[in-house]
Amino acid sequence: MRTTPPEEHSASEEPGSSALRDRCRDVVRRNEAALTGLSRSIHAEPETAFAEHRSVAKVADLLAEHGFTVRTPVAGLDTALVAERGSGDLVVGICAEYDALPQVGHACGHNVIAASAVGAALALADVADEAGLTVRLLGTPAEETGGGKVLMLEAGLFDDVALALMVHPGPEDVCLPSSLAITDLEVHYTGRAAHAAAAPELGRNAADALTVAQVAIGLLRQHLEPQQMVHGIVTEGGAAPNIVPARTAAVYNLRAAEARSLQRLENRIRACFEAGATATGCAHEIVQISPVYAELACDHWLSEAYRRAITDLGREPLDRSTERGRVIGSTDMGNVTRALPAIHPMIAVECGDAVNHQAEFAAACATPSADRAVLDGAVAMAWTALAAGLDGTQRARLLAGVDDRAREGSTEQFCTSGGVA
Incomplete structure (x- = not known):
């Protein structure tokens, strides 16, 4: 589902949203040590596609400590996970990646992705009742090769998800990146x-x-x-x-x-x-050897909400005209964005001249800058989901999208065909 270009609309702040935003940020701050510790721990024990047993256990344990109902394995994948809290009709999916690369470890920073996803889930769980949310963290293995998200889409784990979010570390803050199939x-x-x-x-x-x-x-x-x-x-x-x-x-x-x-x-x-x-x-x-990864087709409204969130946190994302030329490689999150409203922004870590998939970038993903990316990414995702949930027009759009997919079977059709939605 594609939406109106961001220049043509903006979300207004709903009454009470400021207090809920503050609560989300406070939850992340209170759990700073646990979240940055999770990121550093996953980084220290890199595991490649479909072998992320220690990593998924670390994610599951932290979520269970905070009252989430955790299921693993799921979708026939030993290192996939689903964790939930809340009972609202708007299901927010937060994707956590945690696989590493051979030889160079977490040179794509998936440790940051996993920890920021957990932080966003904790923050949203705290306000889920007031915002009418169900918070679902999806631990998605094998992004580097293997297509864990594609397999989880096919297994129906995104069927009732109204919007999906994740943040990915990189050299720059990019709100609406492009990718290749x-x-x-x-x-x-x-x-x-x-x-x-x-x-x-x-x-x-x-x-x-x-x-x-x-x-x-x-x-x-x-x-x-x-x-x-x-x-x-x-x-x-x-x-x-x-x-x-x-x-x-x-x-x-x-x-x-x-x-x-x-x-x-x-x-x-x-x-x-x-x-x-x-x-x-x-x-x-x-x-x-892997499912076909589609190109990203991120939701413009959610991308703009994320842009406002990270700007409020003091970050300076690339402007809209510059980021149009930023191709980030390929990701199975592209398949998710082709099936439902979703975003895959990049969050900056200080890495000098290094870029993703270099050993120097792996080193940068276990630094104070990467720790800040974990915390800012968690808050920004929580604020983005909250903005969508509290905006009456957007909430209606997202819930209607779930109903449309259920009626048309479009998610299943996309996943099995590998075609373009």
């Missing part, structure tokens, strides 16, 4: 081993097959459409130089501005993979 493909080549010197003619070289595919992809780059990207690594390249490799494998990320462009790119990359097999006489297999 992405699919992950793994290619396997199978040839025939032979002695590389005594009988090379008996071999079918799987490494050569992969080399041909890489060359074909390299030559294709000059013909890629704007915002199409291809990047990959070799994950299996052979055992010894004197053995003709019988097996090789590689993983490639394919990105594009939107789903249709991504499909066109995938068709061409699959042809490059096939060329390697044809040229060398090897067999090949292509496996999609």
Whole structure:
């Protein structure tokens, strides 16, 4: 669901909202040590996709201490979580990520995401009765690869969610970022081993097959459409130089501005993979290793409410014209924003020249600046949800969206097709 551009409307402050905002901020302040401690603890023990057992337990324990009903595992995922408090008709979904990257740990700052999500949940739970909210924290594993949010969408855990929120650390405060659609493909080549010197003619070289595919992809780059990207690594390249490799494998990320462009790119990359097999006489297999991530389509009204919130907290987000050019990579939150009103703003941490997915950024995500991002992100999300819940027009819009999705089955249709809503 897309809304009117932000320049055309603004939310008015409802009577009593100031007091509720103050209560939200007070809850976060009272729990500062627990929230920053959670962030630092998750950072100190990084766990990769679908293996975030310690991390999800830390999130679950803190929420349970504060009276949340916690369920884990859910959606058939061992490290997914749902925690709830409140009984209002407006269900606010707060997404917590906590998976890390191989080798560089929390170089995307998911420890900050998890702790800020918990802080927002605690804050909103304190005012849920007055604001008519049900607060649902969704612990979503495997964002870096695996698509935990897509799988949880398909399992129906977002069906009655009226709005979804999360904040993601980065070098700048960006209220309405853009992202690229992405699919992950793994290619396997199978040839025939032979002695590389005594009988090379008996071999079918799987490494050569992969080399041909890489060359074909390299030559294709000059013909890629704007915002199409291809990047990959070799994950299996052979055992010894004197053995003709019988097996090789590689993983490639394919990105594009939107789903249709991504499909066109995938068709061409699959042809490059096939060329390697044809040229060398090897067999090949292509496996999609994650669900397709859609591009972000964030809700403009919620983004503007978030902009006001972080500005009130003393932050200076990029202006609207500048942030239009900020592409943050790819995220499975894109699928959520395509299914229901949601936002995925970036919250700044002091990281020098570093950017996400660098070891230096991982270090920056366990600093006083990152601790501040946890607290500011929690308050800003709580204020954003509160603004929506107390605005009669927006509340009606969000609740009508839930009813529309239930009637049309649009969320399920999007998730299973991988298409554009």
